[in-house]
Amino acid sequence: MPKHGKKFRNASDGIDRFNLPVEDAIKLAVDKAYAKFDETVDVAINLGVDPKYSDQMVRGAVTLPNGLGKEVRVACFCRGDKEAEAKEAGADFVGGEDLVEKVKEGWLDFDKAVATPDMMAKIGQIGKILGPRGLMPNAKTGTVTMDVAGAVNELKAGRVEFRVDKAGVLHAPIGKVSFGAEKLIENFRSLLDTVNRLKPSGAKGTYMQSVAVATTMGPGFRVDPVAARKFVES
Structure with missing residues (x-):
């Protein structure tokens, strides 16, 4: 099993990285970023869908209110x-x-x-x-x-296209560490709202089963699924 480096361990040791409110997960991801470059902040959402069925495919796009912080050709x-x-x-x-x-x-x-x-x-x-x-x-x-x-x-x-993978997980960037937590939270809300609206009619049970936020090099911080759903509804 691969071992994490010292900087990664320092960024994650002694911190509760699970079942966090949305705001806390994003703030921790930003605060614990340690790379010398401006890391991208990514979101992974495990959806309760089976993509092998056409009526459970989740695919779409969202224009983030604060962009992505990168030049797009x-x-x-x-x-x-x-x-x-x-x-x-x-x-x-x-x-x-x-x-x-x-x-x-x-x-x-x-x-x-x-x-x-x-x-x-x-x-x-x-x-x-x-x-x-x-x-x-x-x-x-x-x-x-x-x-x-x-x-x-x-x-x-800063339009982001996303598509659920074979395992039912959706990955998408929401900006750069340099944006700061407030702008990233706004972008996260737009992404989550769009994914929620695209819930397939064929999906059964809990739709958003787990959500995690991480920077390019940093540890992942898990959002409480219930908190994520309330965040979208608020």
Whole structure:
């Protein structure tokens, strides 16, 4: 069993890291961050769903009120007038078939992708490249749309896409340690509210079974599931 380093142990020893109120879990995660870089604060939510059933898949996106604290490079696959619209909105890379060919050749210097519906047949040719990297545009997350300006603006502002994994766990970032606890709590509320609203009709029993908050290098702090549900409802 791997052993944690001294800094990790110092950050976690002697602290109750379980069944915490939301505010306490986030404040502790921030206070105990020890890396020399500005760590990302991540949330893991264990949902009472079985993703192998289509009616229990949880997938969506949320624009965090305080952003993510990082520059997001957006590629927009579109044609004609939409190219100018995407560029004006701040897309870093814009093009149609030429951009598709570039990806085929191995270019992937972007973090998010937006596409107009008429480009999806072409993008299907690079689906095996984009899909495993989480870069495939999808109508369910609002990245396949004619409103390319709106989609680009949201991604630049700190839009987070999430999808439950095979084990029923959803992972998502909510910002940087440098944000401070107050802004992170606001972002956390937006994420939790969105996940709660996406509860599948096929899900039975307790939906949010456990919630944990952790920085990139730091220990995890478990939120009391009951407190998490009340936090969303408040």
